[in-house]
Amino acid sequence: MSDYNFAYLDEQTKRMIRRAILKGLAVPGYQVPFASREMPMPYGWGTGGVQVSAATLTPEDTFKVIDQGADDTTNAVSIRKFFERTAGVATTEETEKASVIQTRHRIPEAELTEDQILVYQVPIPEPLRFLEPRETETRKMHALQEYGLMHVKLYEDISQHGAIATSYAYPVKVSDRYVMDPSPIPKFDNPKMEMAAIQLFGAGREQRIYAVPPYTKVVSLDFEDYPFEASKADHPCDLCAAEDSYLDEVILDDAGNRMFVCSDTDYCRSRREAGHVGRLGEEAAA
């Protein structure tokens, strides 16, 4: 342990954040304002998620951080180290062993359980922001459930691209009431949001916390004649041959060679350990 208060934030601040989280859970999808603190990292690096994690963690927790599904990218490593140092909690890269998972832009492939909490980092919590710049107006629209504008965005997508081209941060309606930005997760992950784990969303710069309680109805918005589709690259993973996971495209050289790999590194690793080998799996192991 160090000279930091447990998980960096002082107890009063954590208490304030917990109140916001509880309110968020009580009103699923509603953006609760909170007094976001200055964190020792820049805005856009997950200050909201870090504050929610800090208020959620207990000394007995096991913590996991992923960034675009990966445990070993800069953002994930720095936040994991931050809590190792300031909270002294155990950390893991295995989804099943973690009790609190902070994520940037992905939901893990492994199904989460009732014992787990998933904390999202959110850049822009307001789904209507790019359509209606006035905060007073968007709040009123949420209050009165005036969500026609959200469909204008989807209409524009279809008229320009022939299909709903929004592929991430795809708007959802939570519990038949609030339209919510699920943070920039790929729309492939949207159907997973009806899960057993608690989902908490923290936006540090925008000072908003919102939440989806376990087993809450989450519906992706769409048109009757253009239904929602959870799309992914049409390939198996080149390392572990998984057909059902969300893939990253990696360019290998300037001759047009590329590979598709699971964006969830823990999922890919556990599959390879179980003996699954993809197209380029042999070379990578060698």
Place this chain on the structure above:
Amino acid sequence: MTPLLQVKDVAKMYGARIGCTDVSFDLYPGEVMGIVGESGSGKSTLLNCLAGHLAPDRGEVVFDTRADGPVDTVTMSEPARRMLGRTDWAFVHQHARDGLRMSVSAGGNIGERLMAVGDRHYGDIRARAADWLGRVEISDARIDDRPSAFSGGMQQRLQIARNLVTGPRLVFMDEPTGGLDVSVQARLLDLLRGLVREMGLSAIIVTHDLAVVRLLADRLMVMKDGHVVETGLTDQVLDDPQHGYTQLLVSSVLQV
């Protein structure tokens, strides 16, 4: 016959200054009412009070709703009033930019009100948007263009299409021809007159252009310093003005 809109003693103050005061009138279905007056005479304030954009300090604005009959829109709940604003009412702004979403295509602009009242079928929405573009004489090849690529007159016609797509019964217009050149004005007026007759719309038109009311309005209300100084049939008021200010107004129009 029940009046579509009954305005009773509406007043709006800006501090000690009068916005408009003692305004009462009835508007019947299919009737077009013109409100004329100089700048600062309170005609826009009055229009905004009637359309629910401003809260009047006094008075009632009773609208004959489809479901519940006559209801005072000043005291009705905000969701209900905003719902009226999207369905039975339409508001045409002087500047098309105030009434359009400039970053959304023409089709999206027209479709917005449909989607706001729960339409969720892309094909239907698009077909109705194309139909309305045709009705306001915009080629449906331009359905995916943004309004910023349109001329001023086209923007104004698009704004009208966007407002009328849900089949409103009452249209508020704030200087709909302001800022357009005369030939475009003439076409717009022609179009408006056709739509008003064809759809049986009631309308309240605020303008300082007497030619506009002469063409469109059945009845006329002349305002000065927040007060109504003269009302009557349009031709009657314009051909035989009684109040001194109306006489001045009528004689100020240049004869070409």
